[in-house]
Structure formats: C-alpha cells, structure tokens
Amino acid sequence: MQPTKTIWFDGKFVPWDDAKIHVLTHALHYGYSIFEGIRCNDTADGPAIFRLREHVDRLFDGAKVYRMNLPYTKEQLVSACMDLVKENGLQACYVRPIVFSSFGEMGVNPLKNKVIGAVACWEWGAYLGEEGMEKGIRCGVSSWARIDSRILPPQAKCSANYANSILAKTDALAAGYDEAILLTLDGHVAEGSGENIFRVRNGVVYTPTMQSGILGGVTRASVIQIARDNGIEVHERDFTKDELYTADELFFSGTAANITPIREVDGRMIGDGKYPVTKKIQKIYLDAIHGRIDKYKPWLSYVR
Numbered sequence: 305m306q307p308t309k310t311i312w313f314d315g316k317f318v319p320w321d322d323a324k325i326h327v328l329t330h331a332l333h334y335g336y337s338i339f340e341g342i343r344c345n346d347t348a349d350g351p352a353i354f355r356l357r358e359h360v361d362r363l364f365d366g367a368k369v370y371r372m373n374l375p376y377t378k379e380q381l382v383s384a385c386m387d388l389v390k391e392n393g394l395q396a397c398y399v400r401p402i403v404f405s406s407f408g409e410m411g412v413n414p415l416k417n418k419v420i421g422a423v424a425c426w427e428w429g430a431y432l433g434e435e436g437m438e439k440g441i442r443c444g445v446s447s448w449a450r451i452d453s454r455i456l457p458p459q460a461k462c463s464a465n466y467a468n469s470i471l472a473k474t475d476a477l478a479a480g481y482d483e484a485i486l487l488t489l490d491g492h493v494a495e496g497s498g499e500n501i502f503r504v505r506n507g508v509v510y511t512p513t514m515q516s517g518i519l520g521g522v523t524r525a526s527v528i529q530i531a532r533d534n535g536i537e538v539h540e541r542d543f544t545k546d547e548l549y550t551a552d553e554l555f556f557s558g559t560a561a562n563i564t565p566i567r568e569v570d571g572r573m574i575g576d577g578k579y580p581v582t583k584k585i586q587k588i589y590l591d592a593i594h595g596r597i598d599k600y601k602p603w604l605s606y607v608r
C-alpha cells in the first residue's frame with residue numbers, strides 16, 4: 305500500500321503516519337467496527353466518487369443495527385470523503401471510511417467507549433487482478449457456510465463479518481483458487497468473500513436475493529439497473545451449487561473487484577470462457593464509473 309498525504313481521523317486531517325490507535329482499542333478485540341469500501345475514479349471532469357451517498361447510508365444502517373451512536377452526520381462523512389480525495393490530490397483511489405469503538409472499557413459491551421471515525425484513501429488496482437477482469441478467475445465453493453442474519457447480520461458491513469470471509473478466502477487461496485464462493489446454511493449460493501455473485505443462463509441473469517446471507521452491494525444494485533436498462537433480463541432468486549457449475553457465465557461484482565468473470569468453479573470450466581453478457585455489463589459499468597455515460601452521471605460525486 306502506497307501511503308498518501310493525509311487521513312481524516314476523528315474529524316481532523318492528520319498526516320498518514322499519525323493516524324494511530326491504542327492497542328487496547330475495543331474494536332480490535334471484539335470486532336465492533338463498521339466500514340465501507342468506495343471507489344473514486346478518474347473521469348474527463350476530474351476524480352469522481354461512485355455512489356458515495358449509498359455507501360454512507362449503508363454505513364449508517366449498519367451502525368443502527370449495532371446500536372452504535374455515530375458522532376457524525378451523514379453530510380459530515382460525505383464531506384470527509386470528498387475533502388480527503390481532494391487533499392491527497394489523487395485522480396483515482398479506494399476510499400475506506402471506518403467507525404469503531406475506541407478504548408476505555410474492556411468487555412463485550414462497547415457502548416461505554418467513544419466511537420471514532422476515520423477515512424483513508426489510497427491507490428488500489430483491481431482487487432482480483434486486471435488479468436482476472438479480462439480472463440476470469442478460478443473459484444472454489446467454501447466448506448465454510450456464509451454467516452446468517454440470525455448469527456451476524458450480513459447487511460451490516462461490520463468487521464466481525466470478515467472473520468467468516470477470511471476463513472473462506474484463505475482456504476480458497478491455500479487450495480490454489482483465486483476466490484471462495486460461500487453457500488448459505490441451507491445450501492444456496494450466497495456470495496464471494498468480498499463480492500456479490502451473478503449467474504447467466506440462456507442470456508438471463510440471476511443473482512441471490514438480499515435475504516440469502518449477502519451484503520447488499522452497491523455494485524450489485526448498479527449491475528441490476530445497468531442490465532435492465534440495456535434489455536437484459538435479471539432475476540433476484542436463490543440458486544444452488546450445481547447451478548453454478550451449469551451456468552453459461554458467472555461473475556462477481558464489488559467495489560474492489562469491479563465486475564470480474566469466473567472461469568472455473570471446483571475444477572469445472574464455466575461456459576465456453578467467452579462471457580458475452582458479463583463483458584457487456586462490465587463495459588457499461590466501467591464506462592459509467594468513469595463518467596462516460598450521461599444517464600449514470602447522477603451516480604458520481606465529482607471532487608473538484
């Protein structure tokens with residue numbers, strides 16, 4: 305990771321090296337933090353943050369679920385993200401807001417500790433690789449089930465959820481795959497360790513429902529809209545592991561991963577490796593985030 309000049313830390317801009325926390329920070333011990341992953345992309349009119357408001361809304365929804373009282377308004381966090389990118393002079397970057405319980409009291413109850421927020425940004429290329437976005441990646445279905453809303457609400461982007469993702473991701477890497485696909489406890493496909501998943505069969509796109517142990521991805525919602533706007537039929541419906549294997553195309557969506565085709569699952573090649581529907585959606589999505597499509601410009605917050 306290449307350091308940038310400054311990080312927004314508890315309401316102030318501080319030098320990158322000074323954005324530090326105590327080792328007894330409550331969140332470090334119990335996972336009581338909620339974060340976002342946002343991208344700022346270069347456009348002909350300067351850097352533009354993609355669907356910033358939706359990301360901030362999701363962070364506030366997660367905080368509500370966890371009874372976390374945020375000491376900031378949505379507008380303050382939106383401004384923090386915009387100002388941060390401007391302060392660091394970056395054309396394109398990943399933006400990471402996080403809110404967490406600070407130190408003071410130990411023990412499971414976080415509510416006595418002050419909540420601190422920070423926003424950092426840095427340059428970060430395609431999470432699953434440029435080559436992956438072009439040629440597709442290899443996945444394995446994880447033996448770990450995806451967390452369930454009766455255990456940890458997947459809709460809240462709480463750091464604790466990522467213990468589940470880390471187990472799946474590291475097992476997938478150890479087995480020689482690029483990424484894991486997690487199933488729900490009842491055997492339906494949920495998502496990747498940090499991406500939503502889509503299946504294409506006979507030109508129709510399917511993606512698991514919001515109730516199936518997934519994070520409601522901002523990219524997922526954008527993909528659904530882009531597909532429908534461009535005459536591609538999309539259904540939110542649950543599907544099983546065997547339907548992964550028999551897909552014509554599979555792809556992941558996510559802020560970090562963009563749109564990445566999946567070329568293999570559990571040693572089975574997916575379709576003929578050409579991904580026409582995925583590539584069509586991928587192109588429109590990339591054009592949208594780079595400000596090349598007027599219709600989708602309202603999704604962009606220009607950092608001028």
Ligand SMILES: Cc1ncc(COP(=O)(O)O)c(C=O)c1O
Pocket residue numbers: 341469495496497498499500518519520521522523524557558559560
């Ligand atoms: C578990 C999980 N699912 C899906 C996504 C995709 O969400 P988004 O498109 O909002 O980045 C992410 C990324 O944050 C994630 O961590």
